[in-house]
Amino acid sequence: MSVVEIKDVAKQFGDVRAVDGVSLQISTGEFLVILGPSGCGKTTLMRLVAGLEQPSHGEIWIGDRNMNGLPPRMRQIAMVFQSYALYPHMSVYQNIAFPLKAKRQELSKVERDEKVHQAAAMVSIGHLLSRKPRQLSGGERQRVAIARALVTEPMVLLLDEPLSNLDAKLRAAARDELKEFQRRLGITTIFVTHDQVEAMGLGDRIVVMESGKVQQIGTPQAIYDDPDNTFVATFLGSPSMNLLPTDHYELGFRPEHFLPATRVDGSDSIKFTFHVKRVEYLGSDRLLYGFVDGFPETSLTLAKLPISVDDPVEVGSSYEFAVRNLAIKRFDKESGLRWDGGKS
Numbered sequence: 001m002s003v004v005e006i007k008d009v010a011k012q013f014g015d016v017r018a019v020d021g022v023s024l025q026i027s028t029g030e031f032l033v034i035l036g037p038s039g040c041g042k043t044t045l046m047r048l049v050a051g052l053e054q055p056s057h058g059e060i061w062i063g064d065r066n067m068n069g070l071p072p073r074m075r076q077i078a079m080v081f082q083s084y085a086l087y088p089h090m091s092v093y094q095n096i097a098f099p100l101k102a103k104r105q106e107l108s109k110v111e112r113d114e115k116v117h118q119a120a121a122m123v124s125i126g127h128l129l130s131r132k133p134r135q136l137s138g139g140e141r142q143r144v145a146i147a148r149a150l151v152t153e154p155m156v157l158l159l160d161e162p163l164s165n166l167d168a169k170l171r172a173a174a175r176d177e178l179k180e181f182q183r184r185l186g187i188t189t190i191f192v193t194h195d196q197v198e199a200m201g202l203g204d205r206i207v208v209m210e211s212g213k214v215q216q217i218g219t220p221q222a223i224y225d226d227p228d229n230t231f232v233a234t235f236l237g238s239p240s241m242n243l244l245p246t247d248h249y250e251l252g253f254r255p256e257h258f259l260p261a262t263r264v265d266g267s268d269s270i271k272f273t274f275h276v277k278r279v280e281y282l283g284s285d286r287l288l289y290g291f292v293d294g295f296p297e298t299s300l301t302l303a304k305l306p307i308s309v310d311d312p313v314e315v316g317s318s319y320e321f322a323v324r325n326l327a328i329k330r331f332d333k334e335s336g337l338r339w340d341g342g343k344s
Contacts, residue, residue: 033203
């Protein structure tokens with residue numbers, strides 16, 4: 001069952017088409033990530049779902065109701081912003097309780113207290129209810145913001161880059177916590193980010209956006225393995241996919257699939273002479289930067305190899321490398337689209 005359905009939605013700001021004909025269906029309990037660079041339209045799309053903006057064209061449905069024209073309070077959604085937007089003069093308890101006071105329906109103090117404690121328990125901050133936001137860590141503030149969103153028991157939870165203010169170590173822990181409680185509660189969640197690591201780690205499905213349009217929708221692994229176009233191929237993956245230009249198309253392959261020829265079955269692969277210009281060590285792996293014979297040196301090519309005495313590599317030397325045919329993607333040079341209907 002689709003909890004959220006976005007039907008051919010567009011949003012125009014003057015001459016700028018921030019969202020351009022987007023259609024999506026988001027299922028009950030799904031964790032959907034909208035991924036893209038700054039200015040791609042992902043936050044505008046979330047604001048349209050939330051009711052903070054109204055579409056110039058198309059429809060947004062939540063449950064069995066058309067949301068067009070309805071204000072946020074009537075949409076059974078809750079939103080967590082990048083800044084968390086906690087009230088500094090209020091305690092954690094008061095911050096979580098605030099949406100309940102703002103709702104038109106009357107709740108008794110006992111009912112309100114029960115809902116606040118339930119929401120706090122969901123994200124393990126029951127022991128922090130008497131504190132003020134300034135007394136909390138970044139991760140604790142994030143959990144307060146999520147508890148405040150959950151206290152109204154929304155059908156859909158909207159998260160707008162909620163991890164971006166955390167340092168790298170805390171961000172990884174917060175991802176795990178967020179995914180765990182989302183699975184436990186089964187709440188339908190839409191998460192906006194520009195960070196591909198967050199997208200790959202959190203999403204049941206990822207929607208990749210660029211220039212207001214959806215470029216591809218799929219599971220994290222499917223999008224990584226089978227990008228529909230060169231934008232997705234180079235945006236998702238760190239380091240990104242190698243692209244080598246030929247007369248009519250571009251050859252694409254991931255750095256981890258570019259291996260010494262001795263490691264690849266020669267009957268089922270394409271071989272290249274690889275000139276190594278620089279080696280970067282990353283603990284268990286190393287990145288080899290260089291170029292391939294027959295292609296411009298400006299077409300920087302990367303190989304990602306595990307640290308191993310079996311594969312000694314020297315800067316300035318050339319080696320025979322290969323890629324299995326199944327790992328090679330071909331993209332049209334003009335449109336950037338995958339050949340053969342998006343499949344290799």
